[in-house]
Amino acid sequence: MKLVFSVRRRYLCLMRRTLLRLFCVGWLAYAWPLHGDTGRILKVLPEFLDLKGRTSLSPSLYERDAYQAVLRDHPSRREGIRFYVQWHTKGAVWEPLIVRLELRGAASGSFPKRLVVDTPVENTGSTLSHWVEVTLTGDEYRNFGGVTAWRATLWEGRHALGSQQSFLW
Numbered sequence: 001m002k003l004v005f006s007v008r009r010r011y012l013c014l015m016r017r018t019l020l021r022l023f024c025v026g027w028l029a030y031a032w033p034l035h036g037d038t039g040r041i042l043k044v045l046p047e048f049l050d051l052k053g054r055t056s057l058s059p060s061l062y063e064r065d066a067y068q069a070v071l072r073d074h075p076s077r078r079e080g081i082r083f084y085v086q087w088h089t090k091g092a093v094w095e096p097l098i099v100r101l102e103l104r105g106a107a108s109g110s111f112p113k114r115l116v117v118d119t120p121v122e123n124t125g126s127t128l129s130h131w132v133e134v135t136l137t138g139d140e141y142r143n144f145g146g147v148t149a150w151r152a153t154l155w156e157g158r159h160a161l162g163s164q165q166s167f168l169w
Contacts, residue, residue: 039089039097040162042129044152048072049080049137075146080137085152087121087162088129095157097121101134104149104169115144 047055047064048071056064071078085099098118105113121132136144151165 038091038161039087039093039154039156041085041087041099041152041154041164043084043086044150044164044166045084046147046150047082047084048078049082049135050077051079053079053137055082078141080135080141081147082136083134083150083152085132085134086129087132087154089123089154089156089161090127093123093156095159097123098155099132099134100153100155102151102153103136103144103147105145105147108145112148113144 047068049055050067050071056067058064083101085101087099089097097120099121101117101119103115103117105115107113115136117134117136119132119134121130124130136147149166149168151163151169153163154161
């Protein structure tokens with residue numbers, strides 16, 4: 001009889017320790033992502049600008065897409081390019097936020113042209129997403145040439161929170 005109680009007590013003690021360890025591991029696995037980076041880039045919309053700085057002739061989305069196709073086919077009608085970047089953060093942000101847009105252009109010589117545009121953004125604490133516009137016009141656009149690839153990144157200080165890139169990046 002004494003042997004049965006001793007075995008049962010060891011078994012219960014072993015099960016209790018095992019369950020406690022599983023609980024601790026599960027709690028750490030659940031809590032670990034809460035301390036990670038909490039921002040991301042949701043969407044990037046590149047649009048050409050015509051000689052008057054317009055992206056569309058009317059507010060219709062269909063007309064905008066049709067006009068963008070015309071500007072894409074006729075580079076002489078373009079004056080620049082504008083990138084609309086949608087970004088989002090969750091929770092507290094401790095350092096300044098920056099949306100960095102990296103552009104690659106057509107190759108001149110052996111390497112493609114590169115341009116990096118940093119745009120500081122402000123986190124209002126809202127749970128909604130935010131939009132920022134990055135525009136490249138005038139001499140800067142003409143000297144750079146056509147954009148062949150892009151990458152948008154959301155930075156908090158020196159830490160990248162999220163990014164999105166074009167197919168050719």
